[in-house]
């Protein structure tokens with residue numbers, strides 16, 4: 001008789017299938033908003049990717065890798081990074097950091113910056129550890145910390161609008177030094193820094209980085225430095241690498257992305273650069289999860305970096321040309337948004353721009369006591385009714401602080417002129433309809 005009980009479907013169903021570490025992290029704003037954009041948008045300034053082609057030299061490098069004589073490029077390569085890629089990355093970062101690097105131990109190639117981040121949290125964060133995250137933040141930091149058993153501790157960038165009526169800049173969003181210091185304790189294992197910052201476009205100043213560095217050294221805290229937008233800085237600003245500050249190399253993992261660097265987000269090639277004492281543990285996570293990234297994409301990215309190494313600092317360099325082009329696109333979108341009253345916060349870096357939706361709010365009424373922040377409902381309404389996709393700023397805040405900033409949406413301006421113009425046309429038409437009604 002017992003075998004009846006054993007085969008009972010109910011008995012099977014009653015067992016939880018979900019691992020505890022997944023509790024509360026099942027929602028993902030990209031899954032939700034990418035689906036909405038695919039379904040409804042005519043113009044997509046939502047998710048962060050260029051709609052213009054990757055540079056010709058990079059596409060050619062991929063073609064050569066694909067059809068050239070070396071058929072081994074279709075096979076496995078070294079687990080922690082294709083040797084030509086780790087070698088050229090080491091050479092490049094030696095230049096940027098002014099220190100000697102060992103390609104085999106100071107560099108690891110990952111499946112996009114995303115996997116480099118995942119390796120950091122899994123390798124460095126224990127149950128009970130606290131990880132400081134600066135708000136607003138690239139959303140995956142929070143669930144990744146939680147999946148590792150850690151506790152995220154949030155500290156906000158606080159806006160100080162200029163008094164002279166000028167447009168706000170991302171530089172007007174600043175950390176309160178005392179508030180930041182109060183978040184460090186003996187439980188703090190790491191801080192996540194993202195400069196240039198997604199979504200605001202803030203490029204942290206030397207003074208701000210020194211403040212963070214001092215606290216890291218004082219409390220023996222690690223720094224996970226997400227620098228995927230390192231080349232995208234404007235107005236002659238300089239991206240300063242926190243790993244180059246006193247006492248920071250030994251405690252920092254720098255994270256980068258060929259997707260952002262070479263306008264090829266679909267390739268999903270990223271990297272981690274840092275001291276072996278940290279990277280050796282990232283390698284343990286990597287070898288027991290992904291193990292290996294696509295050889296052919298790594299080969300092409302290696303050739304891209306080889307070219308950039310030769311042209312370093314020269315006008316033909318892609319790392320010089322791309323920010324120049326993007327700065328023009330930024331300026332164009334700033335003007336166009338300002339023209340319709342959607343006040344932009346001028347970004348110092350990245351290819352995002354956050355804008356104030358206040359003048360358009362009357363079309364999308366508030367729902368009091370809703371769990372969903374207003375900007376999220378606004379962005380959904382806008383894509384469904386106007387065909388324009390953007391991302392709500394609240395998506396870049398923790399649950400507890402989501403409702404503090406619900407008047408802003410983020411646009412991506414790494415787009416063809418025609419795409420930006422189409423977005424601007426939608427907003428202008430909308431504004432005219434509002435004034436005439």
Ligand code: PMP
Pocket residue numbers: 048111112113114115138194198226228256257258259260265268269270
């Ligand atoms: N970090 C930040 C700040 C990002 O904005 C992104 C992509 N939007 C990533 C990491 C992930 O980069 P990748 O596509 O190389 O995985």
